[in-house]
Amino acid sequence: MITKEIQAQDSAHFIHPFTDHGDLATRGARVITKADGIYIWDSEGEKLFDAMSGLWCVNVGYGRKALAEAAYQQMMTLPFYNSFFQTTNVPAVKLATKLASLAPTVDGRSFEHVFYSSSGSESNDSNVRMVRRYWDLLGQPQRKVIISRHNAYHGSTMAGASLGGMSGMHAQGDLPIPNITHIEQPYFFENGKPGETADEFGLRAAGWLEAKILELGADKVAAFIAEPIQGAGGVIIPPVTYWPEIQRIVDKYGLLLISDEVICAFGRLGHWFAYEKFGYKPDLVTFAKAVTSGYIPLGGVMVGDRVAKVLIEKGGEFNHGYTYSGHPVACAVALANLEIMETEQLPQRVRGDIGAYFAKRYAELNDHPLVGMAETCGFVAGLVLVKNKHSKERFSEEDAVGMVCRRHCFTNGLIMRAVGDRMIIAPPLTLTHAEIDELMRLIRLALDLSLQELKAKGLL
Numbered sequence: 227m228i229t230k231e232i233q234a235q236d237s238a239h240f241i242h243p244f245t246d247h248g249d250l251a252t253r254g255a256r257v258i259t260k261a262d263g264i265y266i267w268d269s270e271g272e273k274l275f276d277a278m279s280g281l282w283c284v285n286v287g288y289g290r291k292a293l294a295e296a297a298y299q300q301m302m303t304l305p306f307y308n309s310f311f312q313t314t315n316v317p318a319v320k321l322a323t324k325l326a327s328l329a330p331t332v333d334g335r336s337f338e339h340v341f342y343s344s345s346g347s348e349s350n351d352s353n354v355r356m357v358r359r360y361w362d363l364l365g366q367p368q369r370k371v372i373i374s375r376h377n378a379y380h381g382s383t384m385a386g387a388s389l390g391g392m393s394g395m396h397a398q399g400d401l402p403i404p405n406i407t408h409i410e411q412p413y414f415f416e417n418g419k420p421g422e423t424a425d426e427f428g429l430r431a432a433g434w435l436e437a438k439i440l441e442l443g444a445d446k447v448a449a450f451i452a453e454p455i456q457g458a459g460g461v462i463i464p465p466v467t468y469w470p471e472i473q474r475i476v477d478k479y480g481l482l483l484i485s486d487e488v489i490c491a492f493g494r495l496g497h498w499f500a501y502e503k504f505g506y507k508p509d510l511v512t513f514a515k516a517v518t519s520g521y522i523p524l525g526g527v528m529v530g531d532r533v534a535k536v537l538i539e540k541g542g543e544f545n546h547g548y549t550y551s552g553h554p555v556a557c558a559v560a561l562a563n564l565e566i567m568e569t570e571q572l573p574q575r576v577r578g579d580i581g582a583y584f585a586k587r588y589a590e591l592n593d594h595p596l597v598g599m600a601e602t603c604g605f606v607a608g609l610v611l612v613k614n615k616h617s618k619e620r621f622s623e624e625d626a627v628g629m630v631c632r633r634h635c636f637t638n639g640l641i642m643r644a645v646g647d648r649m650i651i652a653p654p655l656t657l658t659h660a661e662i663d664e665l666m667r668l669i670r671l672a673l674d675l676s677l678q679e680l681k682a683k684g685l686l
């Protein structure tokens with residue numbers, strides 16, 4: 227393959243997501259051509275350790291024949307049929323049944339129903355529709371406002387981007403849409419006060435939800451939406467006190483709770499669903515990505531009994547859905563993917579000794595002069611790059627320190643993502659001890675080279 231030719235066609239015809247095309251045209255896109263296990267290769271033959279699992283999704287790793295075979299068999303049997311007009315298909319039914327069995331019941335609240343989409347963004351649009359319909363059916367149509375958090379990521383459709391709290395996204399296209407508002411995120415490193423413990427901060431951060439509910443009037447608030455751990459925002463791991471206090475507040479005011487687990491479900495935090503890890507009780511759970519390990523698009527919402535009962539018993543026709551809701555091929559691939567996760571006990575691995583080894587090795591990065599705080603939760607990890615470890619002084623935005631580090635990762639065969647001054651990873655759940663060692667060697671190398679470059683530029 228001639229890289230330059232593909233790059234030229236790419237520039238001429240392909241508008242990429244979240245990309246500055248003027249900039250891209252000057253350097254040419256990296257052309258990814260194949261993948262196996264935890265590695266991807268580009269058109270120049272460079273091999274890269276994919277510590278981001280594609281985009282937080284390839285939880286079982288690349289090159290799984292069982293997933294290709296499941297797709298092939300299903301395409302030859304029934305490649306597509308819709309699930310509108312009182313029809314259904316076997317893989318969609320089997321997957322919904324399987325997901326319902328995997329979603330744990332907390333305090334008698336269970337998930338027996340699934341609504342399908344093809345992505346996380348669509349699923350969150352569906353959440354907005356379901357939440358509003360729920361309150362309308364209960365005779366409380368004034369309950370419209372959904373509270374989210376700054377720096378959250380809930381997708382890129384109009385509703386998804388509005389629910390998200392990324393100011394750069396809101397700045398384009400007149401977002402957020404009405405009746406969506408945001409509170410501050412539980413980022414201890416940034417928002418903790420001097421002398422405050424992480425646990426104290428967790429309670430204070432959850433208190434911002436209560437303050438917002440009181441400001442708006444509880445009878446106006448429909449739901450609170452949050453990621454268990456903010457992924458795209460930079461792997462922001464809340465203190466352990468945060469979620470229980472959020473649950474207390476949500477219960478007190480009767481709001482619906484939406485857990486956006488597009489990143490955190492399917493073993494990423496050591497459980498099938500992340501709410502189990504943190505012990506809270508959502509009414510709706512968004513999923514996508516790793517339900518198929520990214521091999522084919524599929525998303526959806528686990529609809530808890532509280533909402534399902536109202537929609538089904540009182541709702542009549544729900545005027546909402548997608549051509550590909552319950553796509554038979556996507557559902558067949560998801561079933562094969564979940565079977566791999568079960569057979570290889572991937573959630574248990576992350577919860578058990580391999581997760582502990584990953585956490586221990588990652589925590590060692592805290593001794594690096596550039597690292598202000600390095601932390602993990604299951605198989606997501608983040609670290610913040612700082613100018614001064616002791617005073618926790620941060621780099622300015624213009625220093626683009628994350629980009630410096632990311633470049634050294636790339637040139638040394640590692641995919642690690644930069645979010646401002648945070649470096650983050652979400653590796654496949656199949657990592658072995660030796661692969662974790664290799665990952666840590668590559669991260670440390672990138673940090674050392676970044677340190678040298680920042681010193682040479684006089685930024686340290």
Ligand SMILES: Cc1ncc(COP(=O)(O)O)c(C=O)c1O
Pocket residue numbers: 344345346347348350379380381382453457458486487488489514515525
């Ligand atoms: C928490 C969360 N919600 C929603 C989305 C949007 O998913 P998609 O890109 O499949 O629309 C993402 C994507 O990264 C996500 O991380």
